[in-house]
Amino acid sequence: MFSEQAAPTAQGLLAPPSGEPPTFPRVPVSGYSDCSQPFQLGERSFSRQYAHIYAVRLAGMRPGLERRARSRWGSDVALRKLSELQAGEKCCVVGTLFKAMQLQPSILQEISEEHNLVPQPPLPKYIQPSDELILEDELQRIKLEGAIDVQRLVTGTIVAVYGSEQEDGKFLVEDHCFADLPPPLPWNGPSSDRFVLLASGLGLGSVSGEALLSTQLLVDVVTGQLGAEGEQSCAAHIARVILAGNLLSQNTQSRDTINKAKYLTKKTQAASVEAVKMLDEILLQLCTSVPVDVMPGEFDPTNYTLPQQPLHRCMLPLASAYATLRLVTNPYQANLDGVRFLGTSGQNISDIFKYSSMDDYLEILEWTLLAGHISPTAPDTLGCYPFYKSDPFILTECPHVYFCGNAPHFQSKLLQGKEGQRVLLVTVPDFSATQTACLVNLRDLTCQPITFSGFGADSED
């Protein structure tokens, strides 16, 4: 966007300042509605167990999976519960997957005295060839083997398997299917170019200040204070900015002060206090010019379990005076100009990355969409609130833009579904590492990266 319109007007930078500088009105905000009410927790009660969330997940996704099974394996396929299985009969079973992993960190093993184990250091991936898949329904469980990729799948996915029970009590799988893409939403997108900037992983409060220049350049580009008239008119087409998590860096999470003596730590302040002040100033500059949605991430001062609640506005006194600042939940869903956005700060994708053989964040993102659930590994390996009434992470409608934050690289893909779904999948890269943000064009669902960098002391030129 920026490059083709900026070049012709670059000469304007060398001209003397004119008496009447041209102004570029930003595209007006039309049609915004927040759809993340299922992720907002009112009163929280932790006196429940997690059996409820698995039960409602299975009960909620079972009808859709049964329909998919009938359309795939014939409308007369036998749908059985595990308690009704007969040896040798070809049938279809719908249930929850459980992957028994040897390396999965288990708190019970760690504190068990008979094992005398040293706590396991965190590994990048916990998969092993000896992992097994088990299918569970409401009452029983059975081991799976056959045409099913054990390494690729993760615990908590609802799946329909077609096969037969063997003599040794295991289920031989001939074919399996997931919930597939949810039904499409009608398209009411804008007819002219309108952009949304997606950025994540600003990483404020880190020890090195190198990313601060890039962050300031990002703010200047969006508020139109950078570049010639061409760039400024392009920036006026940015309708919204979404910050997808990890606004604070991981360095702010250090808890060394807990282990030190009280007299050494009396006057020290948590690193996150300074970082939040910096965040407030950056958000103030952005909010005076463009609507901003701020999602919390893994290292931000909010609750740990999904769905993460919005940051409190008392932490951002300067920026929350503006109505353009919206503090939103971690899986975030909204209608922007008729285009449905759904995204997370990346904890769900990086958790699946640890427990699956899939290496590509875009592939995992696409797989969660096809499995019909934003985060199947919650609550097993990712913290989750104990819902009992319904599982809000089940995908009931297909979004138009599905993003995840804090990915290692920028990737995007337009997915077309059989029922006319068009989804733009975007993995938003970590800004503090890559200095890259994404611009999504709402008119034709395309996405382009925009990178900011400054010249360091040790670079040539």
Next chain:
Amino acid sequence: MEQPRRITDSCPRRRRRRGPGRPPGRLKDKKDKDKVQVKVRDCPRSPSQPPPDAALLEMLRRFDLCWEYGPCTGITRLQRWERAQELGLSPPDPIRDALLEHRDNPEVTYRWVWGGM
């Protein structure tokens, strides 16, 4: 769980500062207070509501153990009934009527506890 109701709730609440020489509450006083609370809790129930009979409690217990409606621990029976209704499992209506009729009785609203779990 609702707070136990005391007779003194109907009196105006006034903050009373302790005198300098008053000793802190003694163990004997605490035990007497508990007994008084239990007696008072049973009294102010509306007279039109008869206590639930054993057949009703047995029907509710069977509702708890039905596996079709999901786990029964940690949520009230009414919440479980409404969840089953929303998932389209059509739980029987007499149970809901019974739960709404005896909503003040904690034996009815919560699942049957054995050992107080």
